[in-house]
Amino acid sequence: xxxxxxxxxxxxxxxxxxxxxxxxxxxxxxxxxxxxxxxxxxxxxxxxxxxxxxxxxxxxxxxxxxxxxxxxxxxxxxxxxxxxxxxxxxxxxxxxxxxxxxxxxxxxxxxxxxxxxxxxxxxxxxxxxxxxxxxxxxxxxxxxxxxxxxxxxxxxxxxxxxxxxxxxxxxxxxxxxxxxxxxxxxxxxxxxxxxxxxxxxxxxxxxxxxxxxxxxxxxxxxxxxxxxxxxxxxxxxxxxxxxxxxxxxxxxxxxxxxxxxxxxxxxxxxxxxxxxxxxxxxxxxxxxxxxxxxxxxxxxxxxxxxxxxxxxxxxxxxxxxxxxxxxxxxxxxxxxxxxxxxxxxxxxxxxxxxxxxxxxxxxxxxxxxxxxxxxxxxxxxxx
Numbered sequence: 391x392x393x394x395x396x397x398x399x400x401x402x403x404x405x406x407x408x409x410x411x412x413x414x415x416x417x418x419x420x421x422x423x424x425x426x427x428x429x430x431x432x433x434x435x436x437x438x439x440x441x442x443x444x445x446x447x448x449x450x451x452x453x454x455x456x457x458x459x460x461x462x463x464x465x466x467x468x469x470x471x472x473x474x475x476x477x478x479x480x481x482x483x484x485x486x487x488x489x490x491x492x493x494x495x496x497x498x499x500x501x502x503x504x505x506x507x508x509x510x511x512x513x514x515x516x517x518x519x520x521x522x523x524x525x526x527x528x529x530x531x532x533x534x535x536x537x538x539x540x541x542x543x544x545x546x547x548x549x550x551x552x553x554x555x556x557x558x559x560x561x562x563x564x565x566x567x568x569x570x571x572x573x574x575x576x577x578x579x580x581x582x583x584x585x586x587x588x589x590x591x592x593x594x595x596x597x598x599x600x601x602x603x604x605x606x607x608x609x610x611x612x613x614x615x616x617x618x619x620x621x622x623x624x625x626x627x628x629x630x631x632x633x634x635x636x637x638x639x640x641x642x643x644x645x646x647x648x649x650x651x652x653x654x655x656x657x658x659x660x661x662x663x664x665x666x667x668x669x670x671x672x673x674x675x676x677x678x679x680x681x682x683x684x685x686x687x688x689x690x691x692x693x694x695x696x697x698x699x700x701x702x703x704x705x706x707x708x709x710x711x712x713x714x715x716x717x718x719x720x721x722x723x724x725x726x727x728x729x730x731x732x733x734x735x736x737x738x739x740x741x742x743x744x745x746x747x748x749x750x751x752x753x754x755x756x757x758x759x760x761x762x763x764x765x766x767x768x769x770x771x772x773x
Contacts, residue, residue, distance in 0.1 A: 396453040397582035404445030404586025411441045412597050437480045439603025445583035458572045464504030471496035476605035497533045506617050514709040533612040539646035540608030545673050547593035547683040552691040554607045555584050557642045561614045568625045593683035615639045632705050634712040641697045645690050675731040
């Protein structure tokens with residue numbers, strides 16, 4: 391019952407706080423301006439992550455007892471550091487080095503002090519228990535990578551919210567069923583907070599989550615993924631026991647993981663920096679195919695649900711078998727998506743009118759006229 395109260399509390403706090411947040415951000419003129427690789431056409435308030443965080447903390451602090459709060463203190467501390475880092479980046483853009491330092495501080499708090507880390511490979515590649523130094527290094531690297539991958543997927547209305555909602559629903563169910571009640575409680579409270587935000591972020595969005603939201607959500611999801619992998623090794627045999635915990639954990643972040651890896655490889659093959667910004671993400675491809683923001687969010691969310699369902703079906707298999715199967719499907723699916731997208735975009739371009747072609751308006755041919763005085767007075771940039 392307390393779990394339901396927490397979800398409802400987070401939802402209603404978020405629904406009430408977010409419109410006020412939109413008003414204050416507009417009044418302060420702290421808006422996300424369109425242009426460059428940004429695909430929205432109007433200036434939209436950002437930092438919607440503030441509303442989500444207020445909603446989340448409201449649900450947690452009101453309904454968790456003291457002992458539960460002590461249990462998750464390092465998780466909350468790390469999440470707080472990541473939230474402040476994202477907020478600072480939204481207000482005054484940080485360098486990549488500054489963001490990395492802040493992320494490492496948050497992650498080390500959880501990994502070292504909270505002892506949330508990958509402790510074993512469960513027989514994958516013949517490896518069981520990991521050396522302490524390797525466990526720490528691998529976990530920090532994984533959380534940094536997954537957090538930033540999720541940050542990069544936040545590129546259109548409702549997408550990051552949809553993908554995170556699916557993962558938090560899974561985590562909430564799995565942790566509660568497996569006896570890790572407090573973390574299941576947090577995951578479901580996140581569900582209430584995210585749903586309240588999506589009321590205003592669904593296409594057409596009235597507010598974006600910004601780095602304030604995407605870094606915080608990405609961090610929380612990544613840490614829960616690591617905790618899921620670690621905890622899976624100690625739960626008894628049941629429906630929720632995965633013989634391939636590494637693959638199952640990866641699937642819960644499959645869309646941002648695949649998208650980031652795909653984009654980095656494509657940029658590297660073109661001789662560009664993997665960190666350079668462009669519109670080559672998978673959601674950009676789907677938009678070029680003519681899908682709306684909400685349709686893209688549902689398509690990628692559906693793909694994620696499919697892979698989670700597949701992991702359940704293949705749960706008796708080990709990582710040695712399941713990981714190649716999942717990666718093979720992802721690679722083939724990505725290749726097919728690229729081919730289908732390219733073909734559809736070519737058809738759209740072919741059927742579209744040429745920009746410089748002559749058009750008839752009411753039976754009269756119209757052509758472009760340029761005043762010679764403009765050419766004399768102004769410099770024309772042909773680049």
